[in-house]
Amino acid sequence: MPLPAPYRLVEGPPGVDAYLDLRRLSGLTPRTRAQAVAALPGGWAAVHVVDGDGHRVGMGRVIGDGGWYFHVVDMAVLPGHQRRDLGDAILTWLLDRIRASAPxxxxxxxxxxxxxxxxxxxxxxxxxxxxxxxxxxxxxxxxxxxxxxxxxxxxxxxxxxxxxxxxxxxxxxxxxxxxxxxxxxxxxxxxxxxxxxxxxxxxxxxxxxxxxxxxxxxxTPLPDVLLRLAHRQEGLLATRQCDEAGVTSERRRALRRAGVLVPVLRGVDDATGALVDGSVGHRADDPSRVRRRAAWSALLAVGVDRGIAVGACALAMYGVEGLPATIRPEAALPGASYRAARGGVVVRCFDTGASTVRRGHARLVDPLTALAQAVPELSRDHAVAVFDSAIHRGLIRAHDVDRVADAVRGRRGAASTASWWDLVDGRAQSPLETWARLQCRDAGIPPHDLQVAVRDASGRVLARGDLGWVLHDGRLLVAEIDGAGPHSTPEALYRDRERQNRIVATGALLLRFTAGDVHRGGVAAAVRHHLVPRRARLRDGPSTRP
Known part of the structure; x- marks a missing residue:
């Protein structure tokens, strides 16, 4: 029967989380996530209702042997959407399916x-x-x-x-x-x-x-060996891995209909829904996890035993910060030539002179090669932030920047990178600090020093500021860049308050900026406001390289 606008019927169960919410909110007996994960793939038929905003507001399922026995279960409609013939439409759909498909x-x-x-x-x-x-x-x-x-x-x-x-x-x-x-x-x-x-x-x-x-x-819908693999692979599984564990294509189709497996790329499924806790230890919207998932999806698509993570994907698996929020899945195969994205994955030709590093059961190109592959394809701000992070994490040393610059020559996009190398400074402790420094430099007010020491009258170092300028009267202007993660806990707030009091007590001028200020480009304007027209010159010369 037709549904009133804006409702529509969608074949299949509503997914694990929506299933649990519909049962609980409609008054049915609440069930656990483990029960839902095991139950949904076993249904014979299912349908759910979505409203105009895409919210799941009703559902119904049929379980049975497919021959002669059928049992109608999970008939549920949210209270705010009842008395609109949604239950009628759900039951009609289920009975029509039995009539059409059953003996x-x-x-x-x-x-x-x-x-x-x-x-x-x-x-x-x-x-x-x-x-x-x-x-x-x-x-x-x-x-x-x-x-x-x-x-x-x-x-x-x-x-x-x-x-x-x-x-x-x-x-x-x-x-x-x-x-x-x-x-x-x-x-x-x-x-x-x-x-x-x-x-x-x-x-x-x-x-x-x-x-x-x-x-x-x-x-459980998946064997323990696959659940362990999913934990190690950011929730992703390859079709080949499922086959080796005995999860057939028919079983995978049932798991996809239940929302337990979600196709990501050809031959790669997201199995996060099969994990009991529904996660792999990180927030789903964490940019670093999103980038690592892109790297794993590329390796699983080409074969984790043969594929090698390259470029930005390799840097993401090394834990390098400063990359764009999303990166394209790319991998290399020994002996393969470059192929444009097909099925969502870019296959690079493997550099014969590059060495590889194994992390877990994944292979990555060495950090120098990964930087040489990724930098020409990044913007200046992201490229400098990536270099700063790689040096800060100890993946490369400061003098390795020249080696990467030599390796970049001849690659597509190398010409635009010529002016970037002198901007690298591994003392930056986060991409936000790098981007704030570049904004000030572009505005003509580059910081006099990074990780500037704030001293008391006796010369003892009380704290270090992210960016520092010397004012015309000899006082210090300190800019602190507060990221959302490290500075959001109560303990961090107490530490920051004590540190701020120590800095201000020395007579220094302290400016604090958030990630939003950096992304909006507001750091340079605020710093310029506090610098006098006759800005003090750097006493020992600007420091741009460690």
């Missing part, structure tokens, strides 16, 4: 709360007393007493005839009433009460032969 005379059952009975009745579901009653594990009694959720109502087991639009769901009133008396639960006419457990801790001791959800270990 004749399928057997359809479901469980329902009281508010959903009218919806199911409109679609031909009826309760009858012609069949035996449903049974459940004895462990459910104790679980029901612990559960804070309302009990679900069993409509089934039963038989269904979809070809004549009549779905009959059977239950035994007499058996249900006797069962209810044993449970000391007031029976509902012709219906059995079947509470559901949310406690997944094993029974202590485990009951022999007990197959309740608390005693049976939930299966």
């Amino acid at each position: 004749p005379d399928p057997y359809v059952t479901l469980m329902a709360d009281e508010p959903g009975r009218r919806l199911y009745a409109r679609h031909g579901f009826v309760a009858t007393a012609r069949a035996p009653s449903g049974w459940r594990s004895h462990a459910s009694d104790a679980a029901a007493r612990r559960s804070s959720c309302d009990p679900a109502i069993v409509l089934g087991p039963g038989s269904a005839r979809l070809h004549d639009r009549r779905i009959v769901v059977n239950s035994s009133r007499k058996a249900d009433q006797s069962t209810s008396r044993r449970r000391r639960v007031q029976p509902s006419p012709a219906l059995a009460v079947a509470p559901t457990s949310t406690d997944m801790r094993p029974c202590t001791p485990r009951r022999p032969g007990c197959w309740c959800g608390r005693c049976v270990r939930r299966p």
Whole structure:
């Protein structure tokens, strides 16, 4: 049936996180992430509803053997979107799928709360007393007493005839009433009460032969060997790795439909959804992680046993800072020639004179070669920041800059780099410091020194400032660049306050800038405002190289 605007039906489950939220917010029994990860790929059919903003507001699934037994589950619509025929559309889609894909005379059952009975009745579901009653594990009694959720109502087991639009769901009133008396639960006419457990801790001791959800270990959608690989590869897996671990293409398609595997490149999937904690130890929007994922995707696409990370991808895996927020996936294959991006990956020809370094089970070109490959393709600010970071991290030394400059000659874009080499200064402790220094230099007010020492009257060093100028009256102007990460914790704020008090107590003028100030280009204007027209000249000469 058509949905009212702006809603639309999307085939497949809504994804692990959205699935858990829909169950919780719509009033269904909450489930754990591990349960959702294991359950979603096992569905026979699924559909969900998205609104005009792309938010998932409803869902429904069918589980079964694909031959004759089908069970409708997870019928949920968010409260703010109910009474708009979304549940009708979801159930219609699921029943139409059974009718179109299942063999004749399928057997359809479901469980329902009281508010959903009218919806199911409109679609031909009826309760009858012609069949035996449903049974459940004895462990459910104790679980029901612990559960804070309302009990679900069993409509089934039963038989269904979809070809004549009549779905009959059977239950035994007499058996249900006797069962209810044993449970000391007031029976509902012709219906059995079947509470559901949310406690997944094993029974202590485990009951022999007990197959309740608390005693049976939930299966994982991916073998442990792949989960360990995903942790080491920024959540990514190659098709070849899945094949070697026994995860077939059919299984991968099911995992993709469930949102557990997400295609990234040809032959590469994002398996972050299969990890129990849903992460690999870093924020998903962390730029350094985004860059490392680009490097891993390139290696996995060409074959991690043959591919070599090159250029910006190699620098990202070395931990070099100052690169653009996103980089293109690129790798090299020994004996291969340069190929433009195909399937999202650039394959470089491998420099025969370059050496490689192994980090974990990944191979990278050496830092000097990676810099020579990456710098001509970067802007000046990013290139200088990358060099500063490489020197600061000890990957190269200051005199290696000339070696990289020689290696860049003859490459495409090398001409534009000729004026960059003298700007490199490995004393910069972050890309923000490098960019602030370059802004001041471009404005004609280059700092007199980096990591400038702030001394008291006795000459003792109290602190060091990121950038420093000597004012006309002999005082020191210090500029501090505060990054969002290192300076955002309470402990860092206390340390910065004490450090600032020490600097100001010496009579120095202190300016503090945030990452936003640097990105907006506001550092030079603020510094110029505090410098007198007859700016003091550098006493010992400007320092641009360590």
